[in-house]
Amino acid sequence: MKTNVHPKIAELRLRSRPVNESSIAINAEGKLVDLKIRADGSGDEERVIKGYLTVWNVVDSYETIWTKGCFAKSIRERGPGSQSKAKILFLWMHRQDEPIGQFRVLEEDTYGLYFEAVLDDIPEADRCLKQVRSGTINQFSFGFEYLWDKLEWDTAVEAVRIFEAELFEGSAVTFGSNRETYAVRSETDLAVEKEFLDDETEDFIKSVPRSRQLELRQLISRHISLSKIEPLELRQRALEASKPVEPAVKFNILSII
Numbered sequence: 001m002k003t004n005v006h007p008k009i010a011e012l013r014l015r016s017r018p019v020n021e022s023s024i025a026i027n028a029e030g031k032l033v034d035l036k037i038r039a040d041g042s043g044d045e046e047r048v049i050k051g052y053l054t055v056w057n058v059v060d061s062y063e064t065i066w067t068k069g070c071f072a073k074s075i076r077e078r079g080p081g082s083q084s085k086a087k088i089l090f091l092w093m094h095r096q097d098e099p100i101g102q103f104r105v106l107e108e109d110t111y112g113l114y115f116e117a118v119l120d121d122i123p124e125a126d127r128c129l130k131q132v133r134s135g136t137i138n139q140f141s142f143g144f145e146y147l148w149d150k151l152e153w154d155t156a157v158e159a160v161r162i163f164e165a166e167l168f169e170g171s172a173v174t175f176g177s178n179r180e181t182y183a184v185r186s187e188t189d190l191a192v193e194k195e196f197l198d199d200e201t202e203d204f205i206k207s208v209p210r211s212r213q214l215e216l217r218q219l220i221s222r223h224i225s226l227s228k229i230e231p232l233e234l235r236q237r238a239l240e241a242s243k244p245v246e247p248a249v250k251f252n253i254l255s256i257i
Contacts, residue, residue, distance in 0.1 A: 006160075008153055009152075009160055012064070012146070012151075013146070018145065019143045019144070020144055020146065047101075047120075047121070047125070048116055048118055048119070049101075049117050049129070049132060049172070050114075050115070050117075051115060052113060052115070053114075053140050053142045055111060056110075059159045063159045064159060064160045065154060065157065065161045065162065066113075067161055067162060068108055068110070069108065070150075070163055070165050071108060071113055071164075073164065074165075074166055074167035075088070075107065075108070075167070078167075079103070080102070080104055087102065088106060088169060088170070089101070089170075090103060090115075090117040090119070090170050091143075091169045091171045091172075092124045092125075092127075092128060092171065092172060093171060093173055093174070094143055094169070094173065096169070098124055099120075100120055100125040100128055100172075101117045101118050101119035101125055102117065102120075103116065103117050103118075104116050106170075115140075115170055128172050131172075132172060137172050137174065139172075139173050140171065140172060141171045141173040142170045143167075143170075143171065144165045144167050144168060145165065145168070146165055147164050147166065150162065150163045150164035150165070151163070
């Protein structure tokens, strides 16, 4: 441990636990998580979740920033391709007594910590698949231990930058440390989700007395119609925002971090 420790790092150490939790699932542009869960029963893909456990160079709610390379040692020693008997596992809500699957891919790409997890055929894993598919669960997180000599205070962004940590697990969670995140599905995933929703809705309609089924269908149709109507104020703002604006500075090249 360095003798000259920044107060923010000292504060982080005081409130840390043996295993800490953090997560950033996906940004507002939808660039992080592409959940692909197939429901056609074709091989292991039916029980696979794909996404990112974190993204580099973004300040989370703990005022920490994760840096590419911080999990390289953990993945090398206990990742999917290692010979370790204590591999990094996929959990349900960070519960160590409820592992629900194993990582078949865990790697640091240029964007963040990418994963592919194969879920076991157990009730909690089934729940995870169903709730991720429906969108009820749409964030991921990870459990780790700080390595205190691998942290530095970044004055430019006023946050603790983490260069290395020991990774223990990844989890499906209700809320990650970045509350503004959400999961985005591809067009194929949305089509599958709609098919499931249509079937569930039809089953429910058939469960009510036949004399009320038409009334129920009409109510559902009215809800769908109303959900597609934009308030006048929102529509006006959208139209104003769509007007072309001449930029003060013209850029030929845009850098995206």
